[in-house]
Structure formats: structure tokens, C-alpha cells
Amino acid sequence: MPAVLEVRGLTKTFGAVTAAADITLDVAEDTVVGLIGSNGAGKTTFVNLVTGYLKPSAGSILYRGRDITALTPRQVTRLGICRSFQSPQLFDSLTAHENLRVGVDIVARGTGAFASSAAGQSPGEAVEAMLRRFQLDAYRDAPAGTLPEGVRKLLDIAMALVVKPQVLLLDEPTSGVSSEEKFGLMDLVLGAIRAEKVTVLFVEHDMEIVRRYTHRILAFYEGRIIADAPTAEALENSEVRRFVIGDEPGRPQEKPC
């Protein structure tokens, strides 16, 4: 499979802190990749770098062979890379419907008004379809600011998907969602996203979620990638077990002294 995203020697330092240290990797088209690592390992920095929110200190990012390193989030989004947020970024005074409509409008304007009608969908229908796909119909006319956190999380992801990305980065889609609801939420989200053949990279702390939904894992530790492998293999990696998951089989537990 061809690489949709290529990262070469990506480095980002904040003063003395290195949030990304010489990261090099390829992401194959039409895959689901898990980004794991403890807090402060550089996962969100990676998402911010790829989407143009942060400018790297060194290195480059290529999307389908095109250098996107110096682009802004808006330009990156227009090319087809979008993201969701750990803390939902919504238009709080607008309804769920209106929130999504903003994205549909922007896409329609960007590709010519006929692009959406050629697909047989009016802007209004596109919004309704997205609401149904994320099971948000019931909240259609409620202001986003009044919605429960789990619903806001879903709407946040729907808003990233509604602008028709080809690569989607999800920053902790299950944070703030109860453990019983996590699998249902991920089934819903990945079902909706994968129906559009979108390549997904998502930040996740729950290894059961990672094991079930990802093809591949990128494990971060102190800004470096310590493992880049198919999911099962990466979860057996000794460094990953030591630095990310927190236990290493066959090694005596370190006793606190």
C-alpha cells in the first residue's frame, strides 16, 4: 500500500524540552494506526505538527508526496488531513445541526457548489446523513454547549469527518467517556469513518481499545518513537511494555524502596 503520510526527521523543541525527536515514519493508506505513550510522550505534539498547528524545529511532513511542513491548519485541512480534539472544539451557541452545516458549507464552497449535488446530496441532506451516522439525531436542535460530554465528543469527531478528510487524526476519542461506553463509541466512530475509507490515526491510552481497533501502533516515549509495528507485535515489544503499558512479563516488578 502506498504511503499517504510520510514524516522525515521531525523534531520539535520547546526550550529545553524535546517534544518530538527525529521522528521518521510512513503511514499506509486505508489503515488504522494507534498512537500510544504516557502523558507528555509527544502524541498530541505529533498531531499538532502534522496538522500545521505547530511548526517543527526540523524535519518535514509529506502528504501524498507533497511537502506540507510549512502549511497552516486551514491549508492542511483543505488538502484532506483533519483532526478531532481531546477537549471538543465546538460552536457552543449553535445547534448540532448548525455545527455540522458550517463544515458542509465550507466543503461545498471549496470544491464548487456542484460537487456535493453531483454526489446526489444537498448540503442539508449531507448534514442529516452525518447526524444519523453518529446517532446524533436526538440532539439535532440542541445548542452544542448544552450537550453531555460524550455527545460533544461524538459531534467533535463528526465535525472533523464532515469536511471530507482522507486522513483523520483523533486526539483521545475516548477520554472522558466511561469504560462501559468506550467500545460502543469506538464501534460507532470507526464504523462511520471507515465507511469512507479514511486513514485514521488515533491517540489512545486504553490498550484494549488499541488492540481491538488498530492495525498498527506508533509508541511514543519522550518525543521518540520507540516502536512502529503491527499492533500485536508492538504490544509485545519490551520497550513498549516497560515505558508505555507499565509492566514487562518475565521481569521482576521493581519494588519501591
Add this chain to the structure above:
Amino acid sequence: MRRLDRTTAVLLGALVALLALGPVLPKWAVFLVTVALAKGLVALGLLVLMRAGLVSFGQGLYYALGAYAAGMTVQALGVGDAVPMLLLGTAVAAGAAGLLGLLLARYRTIFFAMLSLAFSMILYGLLVKSSALGSTDGFNVVPRTVLGLAASRGGIYGLAVICCFAAALGVHLLLGSPLGRLAPAIRDNELRVEYMGASVRNAVHLFVVLAAALAGLGGGITALAVGHIDPEMAYWTTSGEFVFVAILSGTGSPLAPFAGAILLELLRSFAYEYSPNTWQMVIGGAMLLVILFLPAGLWSVFARRRRAA
């Protein structure tokens, strides 16, 4: 869709009613309504900005530019018809905003408000210092014709009503368009707007130009109606009055600024009539009541009743 029809219908109704009232109203009322409509246009521009979360304390800049450009159309160009005067006034104000917007569109909240105020006070200073433009006295603006007919108070009134109808309808259509729907999104979360692929700065720049064009048109109409212009039009208290009208009216409908402006002019006239020394207190008291009891403006009374129905 039904809502669009309703607002358009109300606008058409207001157009017909105001045009029909023209010949019936007493002279003072024709003058009052013309000036109020002109100020309503400036407040309409503020409505667009306020939807995007921006308040400009410097709309007097464009108001004065529109008035002075309309005046210069007669004085310098020798064109005495009201329509080209208004067109030039609108164009000059929009052009100025096109330039200043390059800077203004980078700022938000109090910084946007203060920067727009600063620009308007620079123009005030320039006008006061320029003897060619009459310095603090300003100069008289007397249109010779309105659409080819001999200029009259009624003709200017009719032209003002038609301009306001066109502007209100235009803003109504804008608010229902993708660009208009972007305004509250920008107010709520600029980061997300950018991450959905739209340029916040370009949209804000457009809103600034649109608001300026409306203010310029309002300034031109005021010049025609009053027959005289002076630098006070660019002074900060004038700009403050526009913000006052916009807050009094609310951002609920493109009709609201006009209703609010007419109400304010009436209130001011009667307050001045009955308590000439304390009329500002009456206006201030009215503003206080609106802020306390109708925080979304006078228009929210109608919106509330509609929701209840």
C-alpha cells in the same frame, strides 16, 4: 425556509408602509425617520459584526467618510444627483475599510474595538484641521436632484427607505448564506473554523468592509437629509451612539436596527422636548432598562412571542 419568507414579507410590508406614510407624515417626522433610517443602516452593519463577535467603536469613521464623499460629489465633481452621491459615499467608505481591514481583521474583542475607535479619531483630527473641508464647521451639502427629479425632503425620504429595504434584504440573505452562517461560528470558536478549512481573517475582513459600506451609505443619507456635514460625524460619541442603537435593537433580525434607531430618535426628540436639561438621563435610563430586562435587545420581545406561539 419559512423564516426567510417571513422576514422578507415583513421587510416588504415595512417598505410599502413607510413609502405610503411618506406623504402623510408631518415634516418633522419625515426628517426624523430619514435620519433614523440612516443611523439604522450603520447599526445594521454593526449587527453583522456583532454576529461575528466583534464590536466596532469607530463606525463614525465610515459614516463621516460616506457623508464627506457625498458632499464632495457636489462640491468637487459638480454632480448634484442624490444617487451618485450615495454610491460614491458607500464606495469610499468600503474602500477605506478594504485597506484598514488588512490590519483590523487581525484583532478581536477590545483590541478590535479600540483600533477602530483610534482610526475614527484620526479622521476626526484630519477633518478638524483641514480648512478646505470647512474645519470644525464642515460645509453644506445640497443635492439638486433625486433620480433626476427636483430634490425634496420627500424624495430623499423615499430614497432612504428604498436604500434601507435593499440593505436589510441583502443582509437577511447574507445571514442565511454560508458566509453569514460562518459569523456565529467565528464568534464561538475560531480555531475550529480554521480546522474546517475556512479563513477566519478573510471572513472578518469581508464583514468589516460590508459594515463600512452600510455606514458610508448611512452617512451619505444623513448628509442629504440634514444638508450639512461636520467632523462630529467621525467623533467617538457618534460611533458610540451606533453601538447604543445596535445593543438596544439586538442582533435578531435585519429589521431590528431600523426599529431601534427610529425608537431612539423618537425617545430623544420627546426627552429633549419635555426635559431639555436632563434628556441624556432619559436615554441612559432606557438603555439601562433594556440591558437589565431585554439583554438580547428589543427584538427579543418578538422572537420570544414567536417561540411561545
